[in-house]
Amino acid sequence: MIKGKAHKFGDDISTDLIVPGRLAHLRSNLPELAKHVLEDADPTFAGRVKPGDFVVAGKNFGMGSSREHAPLVIKMAGVSAVLARSVARIFFRNAINQGLPILICDTSRISNGDELEVDMARGMVNDITSGVELSFGKIPPVMMAILGSGGLIPYIQKYKGFQLPD
Amino acid sequence: MGKTLAEKILSQKSGQDARAGDIVIARVDLVFLQDTTGPLTARQFQATGFQKPANPKACRIFIDHAAPSPSRELADDHIFLRHFARETGCGLSDVGEGVCHQLVAELWANPGDVIVGADSHTVTAGGVGAFATGMGSSDVAIAMALGQTWFRVPETFKIAGEGDMARGVTAKDIILYLIGQLGADGATYKSLEFVGSAFSKMNMEGRLTIANMAIEAGAKVGLFPSDRVTRDFLKAGGRGARYQPIQPDADATYERVVEVDISRLEPMVARPHTVDNVVPARELKGTRIEQVLLGTCTNGRLGDLALAASILKGKKCHPETRLVVAPASRAVFKAAIEAGYITDLLDAGAAIVTAGCGPCLGLHQGALGKGESCLSTSNRNFKGRMGNPEGFIYLASPATAAATALRGEITDPREVI
Numbered sequence: 001m002i003k004g005k006a007h008k009f010g011d012d013i014s015t016d017l018i019v020p021g022r023l024a025h026l027r028s029n030l031p032e033l034a035k036h037v038l039e040d041a042d043p044t045f046a047g048r049v050k051p052g053d054f055v056v057a058g059k060n061f062g063m064g065s066s067r068e069h070a071p072l073v074i075k076m077a078g079v080s081a082v083l084a085r086s087v088a089r090i091f092f093r094n095a096i097n098q099g100l101p102i103l104i105c106d107t108s109r110i111s112n113g114d115e116l117e118v119d120m121a122r123g124m125v126n127d128i129t130s131g132v133e134l135s136f137g138k139i140p141p142v143m144m145a146i147l148g149s150g151g152l153i154p155y156i157q158k159y160k161g162f163q164l165p166d
Numbered sequence: 167m168g169k170t171l172a173e174k175i176l177s178q179k180s181g182q183d184a185r186a187g188d189i190v191i192a193r194v195d196l197v198f199l200q201d202t203t204g205p206l207t208a209r210q211f212q213a214t215g216f217q218k219p220a221n222p223k224a225c226r227i228f229i230d231h232a233a234p235s236p237s238r239e240l241a242d243d244h245i246f247l248r249h250f251a252r253e254t255g256c257g258l259s260d261v262g263e264g265v266c267h268q269l270v271a272e273l274w275a276n277p278g279d280v281i282v283g284a285d286s287h288t289v290t291a292g293g294v295g296a297f298a299t300g301m302g303s304s305d306v307a308i309a310m311a312l313g314q315t316w317f318r319v320p321e322t323f324k325i326a327g328e329g330d331m332a333r334g335v336t337a338k339d340i341i342l343y344l345i346g347q348l349g350a351d352g353a354t355y356k357s358l359e360f361v362g363s364a365f366s367k368m369n370m371e372g373r374l375t376i377a378n379m380a381i382e383a384g385a386k387v388g389l390f391p392s393d394r395v396t397r398d399f400l401k402a403g404g405r406g407a408r409y410q411p412i413q414p415d416a417d418a419t420y421e422r423v424v425e426v427d428i429s430r431l432e433p434m435v436a437r438p439h440t441v442d443n444v445v446p447a448r449e450l451k452g453t454r455i456e457q458v459l460l461g462t463c464t465n466g467r468l469g470d471l472a473l474a475a476s477i478l479k480g481k482k483c484h485p486e487t488r489l490v491v492a493p494a495s496r497a498v499f500k501a502a503i504e505a506g507y508i509t510d511l512l513d514a515g516a517a518i519v520t521a522g523c524g525p526c527l528g529l530h531q532g533a534l535g536k537g538e539s540c541l542s543t544s545n546r547n548f549k550g551r552m553g554n555p556e557g558f559i560y561l562a563s564p565a566t567a568a569a570t571a572l573r574g575e576i577t578d579p580r581e582v583i
C-alpha cells in the first residue's frame with residue numbers, strides 16, 4: 001500500500017516540461033537536475049512534493065523526447081507513482097525501467113491535493129479525500145517483472161537477459 | 167493471414183510468428199546513442215556490469231546535440247563518451263558530422279533492419295524500411311549489451327495517400343496535416359504504414375521527413391515499404407547489396423485505415439505549443455516571426471536547403487528576422503556548398519551553424535528571447551523547447567520557412583514562388 005498526496009497536472013505534459021533541454025548541462029549532475037523537476041509545468045512543484053506523493057496527470061503524459069532523465073528526476077523527487085489517463089510510449093517504458101510505477105486510470109476524478117492510497121496488488125486507487133475508488137490498467141507481465149526487480153538494470157543483473165512468460 | 171510491415175520485420179528478427187499484441191525478443195542491427203542521452207546510457211551499461219557490447223560494430227555514438235559544446239559540463243560529457251567509445255569499441259561520429267538520424271539514414275539503415283536509438287526521432291529510418299524506434303537510456307544500454315531487446319508488436323494504422331502534391335506543398339505539409347488529424351497521442355504505441363501512389367512516388371528525403379515525425383502522433387514506428395526508391399537510395403549510398411524488397415501483405419490486418427487525398431493539401435503550420443495544433447499557413451498571415459530555423463533531422467537535407475535557396479536567391483531576409491541554417495550532416499553541408507545553395511542563403515542574410523541539431527533543442531545557437539517567435543522546420547514546438555518557456559515555436563516546411571524569412575511574418579510559400 002502506497003500513501004500520499006495528489007499533485008495534479010494537465011494534458012500533454014512533455015519531457016521538455018519535466019526536464020527541459022536547456023538544462024542538458026546538468027544531466028551528469030542528477031541531484032542538481034532533480035531540483036528542477038517539472039519546473040516548466042509548475043515552478044512550485046519541486047518545493048512542495050513530499051516523499052510518497054503522486055503525480056496525477058491527464059492524457060499523453062511524458063510525450064516527446066526519449067530522455068530517461070524525466071522519470072528519473074520524478075522518482076528522485078520522492079514521487080511513488082505517476083497516475084495518468086494515458087502516457088507516451090517511450091516514457092512508459094523508461095518509467096518502468098527506473099522502477100517508477102505508471103498507473104493508467106480516470107484521473108479526472110481526482111482533485112489536486114487529495115490524499116490517495118494505491119494498492120498495487122489489487123490494481124486500485126482509493127481517493128481517501130473524496131471516497132472515490134478507481135481501478136488502473138494492467139501492466140504487461142514483462143514490465144511487471146522489471147518493476148518487481150526495481151528496474152531494468154537490477155532485472156538484467158538478476159536474470160542475465162529477458163525472460164518472456166509463456 | 168497476411169502481415170503488416172511491422173509484423174514482417176519483427177517476425178524475421180525474432181524467429182517467431184510476430185502478430186500485433188505479441189511480445190517478442192528481437193535481434194537489433196544497430197544501437198545508437200547521442201550526447202544528451204548517451205552519458206546516462208553509458209553509465210547504465212557500466213552499472214549493469216558489462217564491459218563490451220554484444221556486437222560493438224553495431225553500436226554507434228553521436229556527438230550532435232550540443233556540438234560544438236556550449237558549456238564545460240557538456241564538454242566533459244563529450245570526453246566521457248569518447249572514452250566510452252574507445253573502451254567498448256563502439257563507433258563514434260564526432261562534432262560536425264551531423265545529426266544522428268541523418269547519418270543513420272545516409273550510412274547504416276537498411277530495409278528490414280531493427281534499429282534502436284536513445285533518441286525519440288530514431289523513427290526516421292522507417293523511411294528506408296527499417297523498424298527503427300526510440301528508447302530510453304536503460305533500454306538502449308541493455309540492447310547494446312545483449313544485441314537484442316523486447317518489443318510489443320504494434321498494431322498498424324495504414325495511411326493511404328493518393329494524388330500529387332500541389333505547387334508549394336511538401337512532405338512536411340503532409341505529415342503536419344496527418345498529425346493534426348490523428349492528434350499528438352492519436353497513434354500511441356502504433357505503427358504507421360505509408361502506402362499508396364503518393365508515398366510510392368515520394369523521394370527518400372520526403373519519406374525520411376514523414377517517418378521522422380511519426381513519433382509526434384505517439385507512434386512507435388513510421389514505416390515505408392521498401393521499393394525502387396529505396397533501392398536507388400541504397401545504391402547511391404554504396405550499399406545496393408543491402409536492398410531487399412519488403413511490402414505489406416494485401417490481406418494484412420489494420421487497426422485503422424486513413425485515406426488522404428494528397429492533391430487537396432496546402433502548406434500547413436503547427437502553432438505553439440503542440441504539434442497537432444495545425445492550420446493552413448495562409449490563416450496565420452501577419453504573425454510576426456523573429457527567427458527562422460532551417461535544418462534538423464526533419465528538414466535539414468539537401469533538397470530542403472535547395473528549396474529554401476531557390477526562394478531566397480537574389481533576395482534579402484526581412485531586416486527584423488534572422489535566419490539560422492543547420493545542415494543535417496557534413497555531406498549535406500558540402501553538397502550544398504558545391505551546388506551554391508549556401509552562397510545563396512548567405513547572400514540572403516542567413517547565419518549557417520555546424521551540421522548537427524543546432525538550436526533545435528534549446529541548448530545553443532539560437533535560443534529564443536522572452537516573447538519571441540520562431541518558425542522552424544523541426545518537429546517539435548513544445549513550450550520551452552528552444553531554450554525558453556516564454557518563446558513560441560511554429561513548425562512548417564522549408565518553403566514556408568524561406569517565404570517567412572523573406573517577409574518577416576508567416577507566409578504561405580505560394581505567394582512567393
Ligand code: SF4
Nearest residue numbers: 265462463523526527
Ligand atoms: S535535430 Fe532536433 S529533433 Fe532531431 S535529433 Fe537533433 S534535437 Fe532531436
